[in-house]
Amino acid sequence: MKHCLRIAALLYFVTFSFQGLAQWQSEEPAKQFAFANYLIAQKQSTEAIYLLKSVLEQQSELTIQDSASWLLGRLYYDKQQLDLSSHYYQQVSIHSSGYSEAVFFHYFNTQFARPDSALYPLLEKQVFSNDLLQELQQFELSGTDLLQRNLSAFEKRANSFTQNYYALSPYQADLNSIYLDLKTQKNKKPWVAGMLSAVVPGAGRVYNGRWGQGIMSLMIIGIMGAQTYEAYQKSGPESVRFIAYGTLLSSLYVANIAGSMVNVRITRNEKNEAIDQKILFSMHMPLRAIFRQ
């Protein structure tokens, strides 16, 4: 029986202890990375991610950890999972050759997820020896200036743009043009829209640039007014008909004033979001051109 137990124990180790270790797991790191590159070329990103995560778990050597994290950052970026991309890019150490890319993409991914946040510390303290990367750093920070609507800070940074780099110059021009738009842009005021709608129903919406909505509002309130006037003329001020139409008219009138004010706020937010998207696009494109060609 003792012999039987020994055999069982041996079987246990041989059969199950090594079951989890597949052939690709026991390969040396260089071969695992070659396999990962094959998977990426074959567009098998889910499998590539699984492989690289397993490499991260198995290997403790810094260069291997860096390479795996850098590739995972890229893969998640390609899958448009920017939070996970940032997570892995963040783990790339300063000694890695992919460090610059990791820093810039981590910065952009985080900024994209939170356009309202001032993320200067993530990039400002980094030191790059390469001139192009130094200019890219200033460019990305200037993008954040515009997202923050800090026009004076943008002005200062934009002065340092050399326009010498093909990958950057068109987007520097784009940011400059957005800056000029923001500088000359006059925000419409909700209270002005409200006042105008109080004087002429629908005028507040026309002031906001929504001509169709303005004319529609005027027509609806005009029609309701005509019916109220008719009820007043023919049934008198104490009639049920006049009270019903009058109440409806008053409600519509007040709602239209409030609606005009809300409309201005919504339009302003939409415009700001559209501008933010343009800024983020300009911040994004040079990163792809410089690091992902």
Next chain:
Amino acid sequence: MTRRFFLVCICLSGLFLGNKALASSESDSVDFHLLSLEYRLYTEELSVDERNTLLMQKATLFHQSNRLSEAIETLLRGNLYGGNDSIRSAVYTRLAYYNYLLKDYKKTQSYLLENAYYFEGTYLANQNLYLEILTHLQLQEWEEAKEKFNRFAALYTLNYEDARYFETHPLPRLKDSEKAVSISHYLPGIGQWYAGYPGKALVSGGIQAAFVGFGLYNFYTGYFFSGAFTGIGLFYTFYTGGARHAGYLAEQTNAKRLTEFNEPLSRIIVESVQQKSIKKGK
């Protein structure tokens, strides 16, 4: 007894721990196996058939984890023009089957036709008869479905009642949604009636008649603004909305009637195929 129990415990714990090492969760386990198959594709010198077989194994794993689009992409990485006919036909069959599950019936039919074309005159061309019938049913190609179902009934020796399904069940009479909309424009509510919803037809017609009545009464009593804008205005709103609703109801009726006809027939077909494969297995 105690020693024997101890022995069983060791083996069971080994099995349990082994599986834990293999994968921490079900999706991890699938990814692990997918990667292992992909590693074989990467490292081994494979023939066309071996490669297609491995890709089919990978597609099966994707299918089992409900990732049908990835299963289709995997199969399309295979060589559809070379190698053993049975394996190629199996790839076409799976492509058709996964597209059927994704409710892309046109693509399903396209792969079935390719399979029939490449393997014409062999048993491989007819092995997907059940899938062809199910696809014809979904595409409302009744004549083709009936003709193939008769062949299927003979091949699978269906019982008398099931074999006469097309004779005993009238084909679904489908409603024309455009017609429902247009007749609603002539007489409000009639489109809903045509679509098979008499209750909704009465409500829709009643509301519109009430608004017309309100408008006319106001005209009669001299309240022209109220008559025109409240009565006729609201009537017009319900008139156009009611017509659109009639079209939507007609489509709902069609979906219901198709399900009523197709589901029992699909069940007969699927159960027969399952029973035959069980018998084959035995």
